[in-house]
Amino acid sequence: MSGLVIDKQKCIGCGLCAGACPASALTMVDDVAQVDQAACVLCGICVDSCPEGAIAIVKESQGNTADYHGVWLFAEQNQGRALPVAFELTAKGRQLADELSTSLTVLLAGGPGIAGEAQALIAAGADRVLVGEDPKLAVNLEENYAAWLDQVVTEGKPEILLFGATGFGRSLAPKLAARWQTGLTADCTVLEIDKQSGLLYQTRPAFGGNLMATIYTPSHRPQMATVRPGVMPYPVLDETRRGEILACPFPQDFSPLVRLLQERQIQAETIADAELIIAVGRGIGNAKNVALARQLAEKLGAALGCTRPLVDTGWCEYKHQVGQTGCAVAPRIYLALGISGAIQHLAGIAGAQTIIAVNSDPEAPIFAQAQYKIVGDCLDVLKALLAQV
Amino acid sequence: MNIIVCVKQVPSTNEVRLDPETHTIIRDGRQSVINPFDTYGLEEAVQIKERLGGRVTVLSMGIPATERLLRDAMSRGADQGVLLTDKAFAGADTLATSYALSLGVKQIGEYDLIICGKMAVDGDTAQIGPELAETLGLPHIADVKKILSVDETSLTCIKLTDNGEQELQVPLPALITVLKDINMPRLPSITGVEFSLTAPFHSFSADQLAADTSRTGLNGSPTQVVRTFTPERGGEAQEITGSLDEQAAEILNLIKG
Numbered sequence A: 001m002s003g004l005v006i007d008k009q010k011c012i013g014c015g016l017c018a019g020a021c022p023a024s025a026l027t028m029v030d031d032v033a034q035v036d037q038a039a040c041v042l043c044g045i046c047v048d049s050c051p052e053g054a055i056a057i058v059k060e061s062q063g064n065t066a067d068y069h070g071v072w073l074f075a076e077q078n079q080g081r082a083l084p085v086a087f088e089l090t091a092k093g094r095q096l097a098d099e100l101s102t103s104l105t106v107l108l109a110g111g112p113g114i115a116g117e118a119q120a121l122i123a124a125g126a127d128r129v130l131v132g133e134d135p136k137l138a139v140n141l142e143e144n145y146a147a148w149l150d151q152v153v154t155e156g157k158p159e160i161l162l163f164g165a166t167g168f169g170r171s172l173a174p175k176l177a178a179r180w181q182t183g184l185t186a187d188c189t190v191l192e193i194d195k196q197s198g199l200l201y202q203t204r205p206a207f208g209g210n211l212m213a214t215i216y217t218p219s220h221r222p223q224m225a226t227v228r229p230g231v232m233p234y235p236v237l238d239e240t241r242r243g244e245i246l247a248c249p250f251p252q253d254f255s256p257l258v259r260l261l262q263e264r265q266i267q268a269e270t271i272a273d274a275e276l277i278i279a280v281g282r283g284i285g286n287a288k289n290v291a292l293a294r295q296l297a298e299k300l301g302a303a304l305g306c307t308r309p310l311v312d313t314g315w316c317e318y319k320h321q322v323g324q325t326g327c328a329v330a331p332r333i334y335l336a337l338g339i340s341g342a343i344q345h346l347a348g349i350a351g352a353q354t355i356i357a358v359n360s361d362p363e364a365p366i367f368a369q370a371q372y373k374i375v376g377d378c379l380d381v382l383k384a385l386l387a388q389v
Numbered sequence B: 001m002n003i004i005v006c007v008k009q010v011p012s013t014n015e016v017r018l019d020p021e022t023h024t025i026i027r028d029g030r031q032s033v034i035n036p037f038d039t040y041g042l043e044e045a046v047q048i049k050e051r052l053g054g055r056v057t058v059l060s061m062g063i064p065a066t067e068r069l070l071r072d073a074m075s076r077g078a079d080q081g082v083l084l085t086d087k088a089f090a091g092a093d094t095l096a097t098s099y100a101l102s103l104g105v106k107q108i109g110e111y112d113l114i115i116c117g118k119m120a121v122d123g124d125t126a127q128i129g130p131e132l133a134e135t136l137g138l139p140h141i142a143d144v145k146k147i148l149s150v151d152e153t154s155l156t157c158i159k160l161t162d163n164g165e166q167e168l169q170v171p172l173p174a175l176i177t178v179l180k181d182i183n184m185p186r187l188p189s190i191t192g193v194e195f196s197l198t199a200p201f202h203s204f205s206a207d208q209l210a211a212d213t214s215r216t217g218l219n220g221s222p223t224q225v226v227r228t229f230t231p232e233r234g235g236e237a238q239e240i241t242g243s244l245d246e247q248a249a250e251i252l253n254l255i256k257g
């Protein structure tokens, strides 16, 4: 029997769960919570609301997980170069593999010449790189990549398989998860191994970043996740590391249905990789002051970042927008001038090492994320900075 | 040209607040709406139908109250609504949801194109489109920002990628997921609203779809939520004090590392 179960012994009758249930499926009967199984949508909210741990969602377990070993990840490329997220994942994968006392395999696919990237991935922490080098893999197209990955993964049986949560990764990974009938957690920002079970705990934002959920895949393999770029730290490469590089050919008989007619790559300038970001929010006041911030950024060799309202009003171009619907950044220093710290903005700066926030409102939410703060007028601070550089 | 548009019911706001005392989630907005991305999918389907003829079906898996939203979709140009609703579908992750939707698609029968939104604003996974396509054995194109041409045999479109754009062609039947750039959804018309009141609406249970209940709902979901929480706030920030010049000097020190 699976579904929502309430432990009547543990329930203290506080009624918190009934208040939390969005489906009105819980009622208090004789001071004990009771669930209307027909109304319950198994959202799990009550499980977290119960102070006594009296509620659980149970399900029958199934599947055979013992045959699957090793941490694997897919290294996405563009125009023959492995993306930064491939290196971030390799560093994270190394850590997970060490915790599980197993090996780390990187799947590298691309057009002729892609094998040249393999050594750098070993330097980032891979034990083994499986290389698919074929003209059919030169451009990122889901069907071709799925054909190659299906072949190598079905044979290799990894326990964990990670993808970058790029546009391509978030289209390719679910195609494969459905083919293999396994679980896939989207756009994760935290990955941990649960010490007790050895399972991968995957934490991800949902509801536009307003809620975090930790998800696992107990009885299906591989445990799959896409991981948000720019969140995991970029590794220091160790050129002396040695590893194995193995060629895995593209299946000869495969031909895709989707045909590429044309590709246009727009070399969008991006602030994603900037070391130092001077970011402005509505508190900066006007476009003239934004120009001052731009000046400061230029003098410091920093990138300019901004919140969404500044793009909406035309004070900044979209390429400067940081946040959920802008760019995710991971600078060493993020100087936030007149930024309130809305959750959608914070979603983009989770990877920042040090945040310095200047805001006139002592209660501004940005302060809760910052390591350093100045409660005051950001324009004054900006001008004082300009005077000193 | 027969088109199926997948629509999901989502909360009208994605604000989740935490009660500071009880640490439980407060959800006052129990009002629900069609997932915003899906209204663009619907509009695109209706525009294609207006050019080529055929039928637009809106398909959803959800609670019985979702009927209201499917009727709303019919006031904006859809011809019929299909709702998959059953206790056995509850607790579904994306794999179990796409399995159920695949049964709905087969129940609807003849179709040339399936359109999903890029993502749902609550679950945010963007996985249903690709998983549904794979379950049905169809090719998919995600993140479509413009359809260049379409007829019963093939579709040509522009897909937005992280590095620019791809112009792609796919034989039909196929599945696409659409971005908000693709069109400007219309408002319901008066005739549309009248039509929607009596429009064909079918609801199916797991039994009626001959669903394998080991693949639906909670049982059919390989992923499980261990816990949910609102994002935690970091520790106390250190205040930079002194005159403006001293504060600026301290910031520059931090910047220089």
Ligand SMILES: Cc1cc2nc3c(=O)[nH]c(=O)nc-3n(C[C@H](O)[C@H](O)[C@H](O)COP(=O)(O)OP(=O)(O)OC[C@H]3O[C@@H](n4cnc5c(N)ncnc54)[C@H](O)[C@@H]3O)c2cc1C
Residues within 6 Å of the ligand: A208, A280, A281, A282, A283, A284, A306, A307, A308, A309, A310, A321, A322, A323, A324, A325, A326, A327, A337, A338, A339, A340, A341, A342, A343, A344, A345, A348, A358, A359, A360, A361, A364, A376, A377, A378, A379
């Ligand atoms: C679906 C969705 C997606 C979104 N995506 C993004 C996104 O990607 N990126 C993003 O940034 N936002 C995004 N937003 C918008 C976000 O919710 C906030 O509205 C936005 O981040 C607020 O920008 P702000 O901090 O500049 O402005 P405000 O919230 O107005 O804050 C201005 C701050 O400046 C302070 N201030 C005022 N005067 C001064 C002064 N003289 N000196 C110092 N401080 C001063 C105020 O105290 C206040 O804290 C999104 C919203 C939604 C709904």
Ligand SMILES: Cc1cc2nc3c(=O)[nH]c(=O)nc-3n(C[C@H](O)[C@H](O)[C@H](O)COP(=O)(O)OP(=O)(O)OC[C@H]3O[C@@H](n4cnc5c(N)ncnc54)[C@H](O)[C@@H]3O)c2cc1C
Residues within 6 Å of the ligand: A183, A184, A185, A186, A204, A206, A207, A211, A212, A213, A215, B005, B006, B007, B008, B009, B035, B037, B038, B059, B060, B061, B062, B092, B093, B094, B095, B097, B101, B115, B116, B117, B118, B119, B120, B121, B122, B123, B124, B125, B126, B127, B128, B129, B223, B228
């Ligand atoms: C906090 C939280 C986190 C979650 N994380 C994961 C996760 O990481 N992995 C996972 O597998 N599941 C996850 N789920 C479960 C997932 O949200 C549900 O399976 C949901 O039914 C579909 O996923 P989605 O909302 O992400 O839809 P998306 O895949 O984002 O939706 C894309 C499109 O698919 C169509 N669609 C989606 N749902 C329906 C529907 N019910 N009926 C008709 N069309 C639909 C719509 O066209 C929609 O625009 C999570 C749920 C919650 C509440």
Ligand code: SF4
Residues within 6 Å of the ligand: A004, A020, A021, A022, A023, A024, A025, A026, A035, A039, A040, A041, A042, A043, A044, A045, A046, A047
């Ligand atoms: S799981 Fe969700 S719907 Fe079911 S009783 Fe708990 S809160 Fe209500």
Ligand code: SF4
Residues within 6 Å of the ligand: A006, A010, A011, A012, A013, A014, A015, A016, A017, A018, A032, A033, A049, A050, A051, A052, A053, A054, A055
């Ligand atoms: S929250 Fe827990 S203890 Fe309180 S009534 Fe519900 S089940 Fe009982």
